[in-house]
Amino acid sequence: MRTRSAVSVGAFLVWTIFVWGIVRVRNIMGDAELTGSERTWPLVLAASLWVPAAVLLIVLVVTVIRKKPFAKAATVGVAVLGVWTTLVWMVRAFDIALVSDRELPFILVHLVLAVISVGLAVLAARSLRPDPALTPNLL
Numbered sequence: 001m002r003t004r005s006a007v008s009v010g011a012f013l014v015w016t017i018f019v020w021g022i023v024r025v026r027n028i029m030g031d032a033e034l035t036g037s038e039r040t041w042p043l044v045l046a047a048s049l050w051v052p053a054a055v056l057l058i059v060l061v062v063t064v065i066r067k068k069p070f071a072k073a074a075t076v077g078v079a080v081l082g083v084w085t086t087l088v089w090m091v092r093a094f095d096i097a098l099v100s101d102r103e104l105p106f107i108l109v110h111l112v113l114a115v116i117s118v119g120l121a122v123l124a125a126r127s128l129r130p131d132p133a134l135t136p137n138l139l
Contacts, residue, residue: 001063001070008127009070009078012120013057016085019113021050049088052081075128082121089114 024046028039059074093114097107 001068002127002131005070005127006060006064008120009060009124010057012078012082012124013053013060015117015120016053016081017050017057019049019117020046021054025050045088049081049085052077056081070128078128079125082125085121086118089117 025043028034028042028046031039034042056074056077059071059077063070063074093111096102096110
């Protein structure tokens with residue numbers, strides 16, 4: 001696996017785990033206004049992002065240690081997680097910025113989080129594309 005790919009994918013996965021697995025879960029569990037059942041959907045949504053990111057991060061670390069190519073399934077997993085990340089942030093950004101009654105600093109922070117998350121997802125996916133120099137010309 002190329003170093004550039006490992007760094008790009010690793011940054012996306014670590015960021016996703018930090019944002020959704022640490023910060024978001026802590027915020028959900030620390031919100032005294034949420035009852036047990038009201039926490040369920042936000043926790044499921046957060047888990048749908050950080051759990052696959054954690055699994056893929058383990059695969060990435062093992063791949064780098066063994067100096068092997070990133071498995072095709074893991075490459076697809078990163079792409080799918082990137083698409084899911086983008087969709088979640090599109091919905092959340094729209095809701096936070098235009099629907100919910102939020103203060104400007106809250107809106108700006110979440111829009112920055114969205115831009116960083118989607119940007120890292122794009123970088124990770126692009127870094128895993130096959131190198132054209134190594135791909136045979138089929139024409």
